[in-house]
Amino acid sequence: MYELPLQKVWRLKMEEERRKTGFAKILREMSIRKQEPKRKVFISFCHRDDDKVKLFLYRWTEREKIFIPKALGVSDEDDFINSDNPEYVIAQIRKRYIQDSTVTIVLLGSCTHGRRFVDWEIKASLRQGTDNLPNGLLGILLPNLSSVHLPERFVDNWNKEHKDCYARYKFSPTNGTELRTWIEDAFQSRKNRFKYIKNDKEIMKYNAKCKICNITH
Secondary structure, eight states, X not given: OXXXXXXXXXXXXXXXXXXXXXXXXXXXXXXXXXXSOOOEEEEEEOGGGHHHHHHHHIXXXXXXXXXXXXXXXXXXXXXXXXXXXXXXXXXXXXXXXXXXXXXXXXXXXTTGGGOHHHHHHHHHHTSOOTTSOOOEEEEEEOTTOSOOOOOHHHHHTOOTTOOSOSOEEEOOOSSHHHHHHHHHHHHHHHHHXXXXXXXXXXXXXXXXOOTTTSSOO
């Protein structure tokens, strides 16, 4: 369509303004992201969900850079797993794995509830750390699942109303802002929901029978 010289000048000016506005918006968003704290997060999960866990970490730590991942969970290779001293086991998990993280995310799959290592990691997370505070506790449902059986120790620290309890349980996040908000809430809970922690139960000595598969993995 033919446009008058004045119309062309006006159109080009408006396009330039839109480009500048878009660029400025991107710069503002980048600045905000730089200012937002990135928490150190310990990831607890069932190794049957390895592929989904790797995708979760790739998206939220490498692409979106929402949090800093600390060491993943306990391994069968660890020399302390057959110890008869629960206090020693939990102390070793805290020392070797959870370290200086401040939030623990339990990535929940179908069989997570029956895994003893997950129970140990939750118990160690709820203990006081190097800064004399426990880790915040956040359970996140892995993608393509609508519900799961929760680990018993997690249930002890959570209820559906999120009232007078320490932990929070969420569906898989849809964006970085959502996940960042959850992690920050878990971080703050170390001080403002500390009194609701329930962690007296003895650690699981063996894997429990999976309520989905009806076998012990």
